[in-house]
Amino acid sequence: MSKSIFILGANGFIGNALTKRLNEEKKFKIYGIDINNNNLINLIGKKNFIFKKGDINKNISWIKNTIKKCDIIIPLVAIATPNIYVKNPTKIFELDFESNLKIIKLIVKYKKRIIFPSTSEVYGMNTDKKFNEYKSSLVVGPVHKSRWIYSISKQLLDRIIIAYAEKKKIKYNIFRPFNWIGPKLDSLKLAQLGNGRVLTIFINSLLKNKNLVIVGNGSQARSFTYLDDGINALVKIIKSDKINGKIFNIGSPKNNIKIKSFAKLVIKEFNKISNKKYKGKIIKKTELEFYGKGYQDIPTRVPDISEAKKYLKWKPMFNLQKSVNKTIKSFIESQ
Ligand code: UGA
DSSP states (O other): OOEEEEEETTTSHHHHHHHHHHHHHTSEEEEEEESOOTTOTTTTTOTTEEEEESOTTTOHHHHHHHHHHOSEEEEOOOOOOHHHHHHOHHHIIIIIIIIHHHHHHHHHHTTOEEEEEOOGGGGBTOOOSSBOTTTOOOBOOOTTOTTHHHHHHHHHHHHHHHHHHHHHTOOEEEEEEOSEEOTTSSOHHHHHTTOSOHHHHHHHHHHTTOOEEEETTSOOEEEOEEHHHHHHHHHHHHHOSSOTTOEEEEOOGGGEEEHHHHHHHHHHHHHHHOSSOOOOOEEEEOHHHHTOTTOOOOOOOOBOOHHHHHHHOOOOOOOHHHHHHHHHHHHHHTO
16 A cells, blocks of 8 residues: 545545545545545445545544544645635635644644645636746735635635745645536536536536526636546646645646637537437626626636646646536436
């Protein structure tokens, strides 16, 4: 057994896929904790996977003991849906920031290697053609725009990790997912309430023949990245001992698309897969109508992935059409 890995948030979108992948490799002992276990049903009970169902705030002694036992800790617990940043910013502060800070301090105390999920959101409204981990400024809006509370929480945790790691000689890596999509991205029930990412909100609407809503004029763009590409990068980070202190954007620059074109692509792919043709249409709503006054959008977001290419020998393999198609298929099949 080469390494023991502790994944907090093992049931989540990234967590369940990473747990599955690491378990398949049979080289790792994996510990996981999550408040839910619905995405892990086929993994619970497998050899070398130890799972605790529970709240990270209520299981501190189990977490402490597990951190002590493990080589690498990956704290993935976080709410990552913009609607919640706007509607319940204190929840983002308490869970994404405060709860994770406690975990980070334990990791520092026991001098373990941390692999931390930052976010593409830290670059905010920067207008660079591509966002670079070491050069791009992190640009956010005024404090009453609570959309930025997630970005800022993650940014401060990034900075705290770097500061502690340098002081206490802890090994760390930070990775920044750029709009990863794939199976189990969000539950459709939550997407129905607006508490999902754009693709799951669209898929829920497609399945119910509701109109797809474009927020603003739809010229804002994202670089959608397929989950398997992201997981491949994470496994490379986990396996490498020569990348201490590196930060990696993990995204697909070639999959950059404006949201208005994305909506059309999603409908096209849905109609290819589904046996029922979509009957709704694309409509527009203002940011205020859709999210409320605490929202502000990010106009452009393309990752510079030269660091990941150089140090991880990684590049994304899934094009946009394939990524969207596979994600839609997974949701239709799980209906
Ligand atoms: C996301 C979230 O903050 C996090 O999940 C994550 O850390 C990060 O980005 C990432 O994965 O890179 P964002 O891309 O704004 O932020 O989230 P989405 O909800 O997927 O929205 C993408 C775009 O689609 C936004 O411009 C939004 O206004 C728009 N949108 C969303 C629509 O036009 N219609 C909808 O129904 C929903």
